[in-house]
Amino acid sequence: MADPGLLGFAAAAIGVxxxxxxxxxxxxxxxxxxxxxxxxxxxxxxxxxxxxGGGDAGRSALLLVLVxxxxxxxxxxxxxxxxxxxxxxxxxxxxxxxxxxxxxxxYFTVFLLQGVVMWVVALPLLAALGEPRPSLPTAWxxxxxxxxxxxxxxEAGGDLQLARFKANPANRGxxxxxxxxxxxxxxxxFGDAVxxxxxxxxxxxxxxxxxxxxxxxxxxxxARVSGVTLLERSMIETKPGYREYVExxxxxxxxxxxxxxxG
Numbered sequence: 001m002a003d004p005g006l007l008g009f010a011a012a013a014i015g016v017x018x019x020x021x022x023x024x025x026x027x028x029x030x031x032x033x034x035x036x037x038x039x040x041x042x043x044x045x046x047x048x049x050x051x052x053g054g055g056d057a058g059r060s061a062l063l064l065v066l067v068x069x070x071x072x073x074x075x076x077x078x079x080x081x082x083x084x085x086x087x088x089x090x091x092x093x094x095x096x097x098x099x100x101x102x103x104x105x106x107y108f109t110v111f112l113l114q115g116v117v118m119w120v121v122a123l124p125l126l127a128a129l130g131e132p133r134p135s136l137p138t139a140w141x142x143x144x145x146x147x148x149x150x151x152x153x154x155e156a157g158g159d160l161q162l163a164r165f166k167a168n169p170a171n172r173g174x175x176x177x178x179x180x181x182x183x184x185x186x187x188x189x190f191g192d193a194v195x196x197x198x199x200x201x202x203x204x205x206x207x208x209x210x211x212x213x214x215x216x217x218x219x220x221x222x223a224r225v226s227g228v229t230l231l232e233r234s235m236i237e238t239k240p241g242y243r244e245y246v247e248x249x250x251x252x253x254x255x256x257x258x259x260x261x262x263g
Contacts, residue, residue, distance in 0.1 A: 003130040006053050010126050011119050013048050017041055018115035022107050031091040031106050034114060036079045039071035041118050046125050053129035055206075058136035060129055063202055066148050067125065070195055073152075077159050121196065121218050123211040124203030131206035140205035147198030154180055154191025154254075162188075175241045183254035185245065186231075189222040190252055223252045 021037045046067045050060045086092070091110070095102045158180040165176045180187035196215040203211035222228065228251055235242045249255075 003053065003126075006049060006126055006130045007123075009052060010045050010049060010122065014041060014045060014115045014119050014122075015112070017044055018111045018118075019107075022111040025106070025111070026103055030087045031095070031110055032082055032088040034110055035088070036075050036082065038114065038118070039074035039078075041071075041115075042067050042122060042125070043071040045118070045122050046129065049126050049129035053126075054132055055129040056132050056135045059141065059202065059205065062136065062141070062145075063125060063128055063199075066145075066199070070148075070152060070155075073156055077156075081163075117217070117221070121214040123214045124200045124208065127208035127211045128202040128206050131208070134205070136205075138205045140201045144198045144201035144205065147201060148195050149198075151191045151194030151196075151198060154184075154187045155195060156191070158187030158191060173240060175239065175245045177245055177249060180254075182249065185249050185251050186222075186228050187254070189228055190254060193219040193222050193252075228252055 017037075018034075018041070021034060025031045025033050046064055050064055053060070082088075087095070091106075094106070094110075098105050161179045161181060162176055165171050184190050193215070196218045200212050200215040203209070203214075232246070232251070
């Protein structure tokens with residue numbers, strides 16, 4: 001059972017963190033920065049949780065390393081990808097529709113809403129950081145490391161392959177369908193989900209099975225709401241060859257290479 005005090009402290013810390021990010025977005029006139037700070041928010045939450053929590057020292061250290069590597073890589077990738085670009089079209093549309101009310105409406109519908117999601121998704125982390133028994137390692141800890149490694153390979157590897165593909169002018173207008181992108185149309189989203197199931201195993205390691213609501217919500221968001229579904233609505237209509245790519249490659253869960261092939 002997670003410490004209620006730790007859960008409350010984490011909620012307050014996330015609220016303060018997202019408020020500061022919101023204020024920065026007003027100064028920059030760019031709500032897109034919320035995407036950069038998403039991964040960093042979990043690092044802040046995990047660090048504060050380790051500071052005041054009473055979890056097993058070994059598991060807490062493992063958790064912080066995994067969260068830091070994942071969060072810093074994600075923040076760096078999104079920051080590099082968005083550098084020099086205008087505000088994301090999603091937020092531009094919201095800004096235009098909200099008019100003069102955007103500054104305060106964005107606080108509740110973008111920043112605080114993402115803060116609530118962040119708190120729920122972080123529940124396995126908070127449970128692991130607040131429970132001293134059993135000590136590291138358990139079978140669930142090993143499963144956490146394996147899942148995290150697989151997920152991180154898909155997420156980081158997929159982003160790296162796509163960046164290299166786009167950097168080659170000869171690939172302009174083409175669809176990347178090799179490497180991780182030949183296994184699933186969204187290896188970065190799939191990998192992110194698997195990473196969070198790895199973190200969910202850390203919650204299971206301390207008996208907090210109910211915290212699996214975190215990776216469940218993250219998987220649903222990535223596969224059905226803000227990830228795959230939202231992105232592909234425009235890709236099919238605007239990118240040549242993408243419809244054929246959709247017909248040959250799974251959307252989220254990767255296919256097993258060569259399964260069912262002959263010869």
